[in-house]
Amino acid sequence: MRRWINVLALSGWAVGALAQPPNAARQQELSHLLQQDCGSCHGLTLRGGLGPALLPANLAGKPASFLVQTILDGRPGTAMPPWRPLISETDAAWLVERLLSGGQAQ
Amino acid sequence: MNGSALHGERAAPDAALLAELKTVLIMLALLGGLLASMVAQAGSQVLRGTGDLAIVIERADGKVQILDTTRNQSIGEVAGLGDLSHASAVFSRDGRYAFVFGRDGGLSKIDLLTATLVARTVQAGNSIGGAISQDGRLVAVSNYTPGGVKVFDADTLAPVADIPAEYAPGQLSKVIGLVDAPGQRFVFSLWDAGQIWVADMREPNTPKIDRFSDIGVNPYDALITPDGRYYIAGLFGEDGMALLDLWHPQDGVRRILAEYGKGDAKLPVYKMPHLEGWAVAGTLAFVPAVGHHEVLVIDMLTWKQVDRIAVQGQPVFVMARPDGRQVWVNFAVPDNGQVQVIDVPSRQIVQTLEPGPGVLHMEFEPRGEEVWVSVRDADQVQVYDTATFERRAVLPASKPSGIFMTARAHRIGL
Numbered sequence: 001m002r003r004w005i006n007v008l009a010l011s012g013w014a015v016g017a018l019a020q021p022p023n024a025a026r027q028q029e030l031s032h033l034l035q036q037d038c039g040s041c042h043g044l045t046l047r048g049g050l051g052p053a054l055l056p057a058n059l060a061g062k063p064a065s066f067l068v069q070t071i072l073d074g075r076p077g078t079a080m081p082p083w084r085p086l087i088s089e090t091d092a093a094w095l096v097e098r099l100l101s102g103g104q105a106q
Numbered sequence: 107m108n109g110s111a112l113h114g115e116r117a118a119p120d121a122a123l124l125a126e127l128k129t130v131l132i133m134l135a136l137l138g139g140l141l142a143s144m145v146a147q148a149g150s151q152v153l154r155g156t157g158d159l160a161i162v163i164e165r166a167d168g169k170v171q172i173l174d175t176t177r178n179q180s181i182g183e184v185a186g187l188g189d190l191s192h193a194s195a196v197f198s199r200d201g202r203y204a205f206v207f208g209r210d211g212g213l214s215k216i217d218l219l220t221a222t223l224v225a226r227t228v229q230a231g232n233s234i235g236g237a238i239s240q241d242g243r244l245v246a247v248s249n250y251t252p253g254g255v256k257v258f259d260a261d262t263l264a265p266v267a268d269i270p271a272e273y274a275p276g277q278l279s280k281v282i283g284l285v286d287a288p289g290q291r292f293v294f295s296l297w298d299a300g301q302i303w304v305a306d307m308r309e310p311n312t313p314k315i316d317r318f319s320d321i322g323v324n325p326y327d328a329l330i331t332p333d334g335r336y337y338i339a340g341l342f343g344e345d346g347m348a349l350l351d352l353w354h355p356q357d358g359v360r361r362i363l364a365e366y367g368k369g370d371a372k373l374p375v376y377k378m379p380h381l382e383g384w385a386v387a388g389t390l391a392f393v394p395a396v397g398h399h400e401v402l403v404i405d406m407l408t409w410k411q412v413d414r415i416a417v418q419g420q421p422v423f424v425m426a427r428p429d430g431r432q433v434w435v436n437f438a439v440p441d442n443g444q445v446q447v448i449d450v451p452s453r454q455i456v457q458t459l460e461p462g463p464g465v466l467h468m469e470f471e472p473r474g475e476e477v478w479v480s481v482r483d484a485d486q487v488q489v490y491d492t493a494t495f496e497r498r499a500v501l502p503a504s505k506p507s508g509i510f511m512t513a514r515a516h517r518i519g520l
Contacts, residue, residue, distance in 0.1 A: 036464070036482065037439050040377045043209055044165065044191030048232055049250060050280065050297065050326070050378065074374065079324070079342055081374035086440060 022094050030091055034104055041079065046104060050079060056102045067096045156201040159218050159512050162480060162487050165190040166505040170206060172218055175471055175511065178489050178499040182221030188212035194235045194508055197515035198260060199242035207236040213247055215263060225263040229256050237286040244307055246284060246292045253278035255294055266310045273299035283328025283339055285519045287352050295325035295339045302339060302350055302359055321348035321359045329381040330519035340381050349409065362409040372397030377422055377438035385426030385433045387450045392433045394421035401435055401448065415453055418444050423467060427492055428474040436465045445479065457495050461488050472513035480506035
């Protein structure tokens with residue numbers, strides 16, 4: 001939890017507005033999305049595919065704010081699409097925490 | 107062995123007698139074994155062909171189910187295939203064996219008749235697909251890490267050739283769109299380099315490579331027309347597609363559909379479209395647009411776009427029923443719970459099906475009367491009648507993805 005708050009603080013978004021993490025049902029949806037849909041390009045086990053690997057070691061040194069923004073707005077000039085139409089900033093911050101903590105890795 | 111075990115438990119008064127007893131016991135054991143194997147063979151000797159079999163990838167469990175498409179039932183499964191996210195398969199020319207390509211670089215050879223894994227090699231760190239050669243003797247795998255193509259003996263999976271996709275000193279490209287082509291060739295594209303390579307495998311250990319550069323930015327998938335003549339790569343990084351005429355490779359790669367998409371705002375692409383299964387109906391081809399919720403209609407005589415059909419979402423697979431009368435389309439998230447059917451003569455959507463969340467793949471039976479649909483999040487494979495759109499069967503499957511029928515064994519590029 002502390003780490004999650006750290007991520008929010010680092011991400012530079014209004015921490016007050018994001019104090020509540022996604023509820024349990026949404027977390028389950030997001031975890032599923034991360035594995036199955038992010039997994040289409042980054043691999044089901046996040047070891048990479050057309051897109052880069054997303055294991056903690058691969059993300060080391062990248063600011064959480066950068067990762068949150070990458071999820072929400074994509075990377076122009078690459079195949080990474082903006083996910084903002086489908087997920088909120090709170091969702092993205094939670095996903096980044098999952099990735100950085102290795103909670104999603106298998 | 108039985109004889110000597112018995113021997114050890116008894117007193118040994120007479121060596122000659124014991125030797126004789128041992129011989130008899132060994133003969134009895136051999137005879138028993140022979141009888142047992144004869145009984146077992148008689149039991150399993152229900153002969154059958156493989157022409158109506160298929161496999162479905164159960165991607166989360168690293169296994170495949172073997173399906174009987176006549177009785178619409180599962181007849182076996184084979185596990186231990188590793189990470190099967192984005193897995194695909196090709197078949198031996200006798201239709202007995204499936205070669206399954208896993209994301210973790212695993213290449214597995216499966217016997218459909220005995221439901222056993224007969225050979226397996228982990229040949230790379232991260233791979234995307236594969237192909238079997240025209241003569242059926244070579245299996246090639248396209249790899250992301252290390253970028254390139256590796257070629258194996260289809261009998262034993264022993265390595266035959268290694269083709270690193272080195273496009274600049276020390277730079278290896280991810281390889282996509284690997285297909286077989288007439289002339290014992292493999293054709294593939296380099297995502298990072300914007301190149302198409304043609305490997306002539308007539309001398310299997312020393313492939314002869316023709317390289318075509320500047321074909322366009324980020325080819326993401328490719329296909330070969332059913333006659334094996336045209337290799338076409340879709341470009342993610344720019345508009346249009348790259349076309350190579352394999353009858354006249356000396357003419358080089360040319361750009362087609364370059365006019366498409368100019369000036370239009372593109373929508374996010376949440377899953378790369380697949381071009382395999384390029385839907386050809388007469389001289390028209392139906393292909394997924396990229397970044398537009400449309401199926402494009404291309405005249406294959408002029409290679410010009412002649413129509414666009416609005417559909418529910420970003421198309422992933424656009425597949426023609428084998429007779430070319432219908433085209434079935436599935437979609438990327440968030441529209442991946444639906445399948446739409448286009449009537450080819452009118453180019454109208456005539457049916458929208460809702461198989462359930464996570465429709466990943468569709469495979470027609472060879473003559474097209476039924477289509478098999480994998481529905482990942484429902485953990486089901488569903489079978490539809492393509493004339494009435496009625497659901498004929500629902501089979502349980504764990505996170506199913508690709509469905510591959512043995513009829514692919516006899517088709518160029520599949």
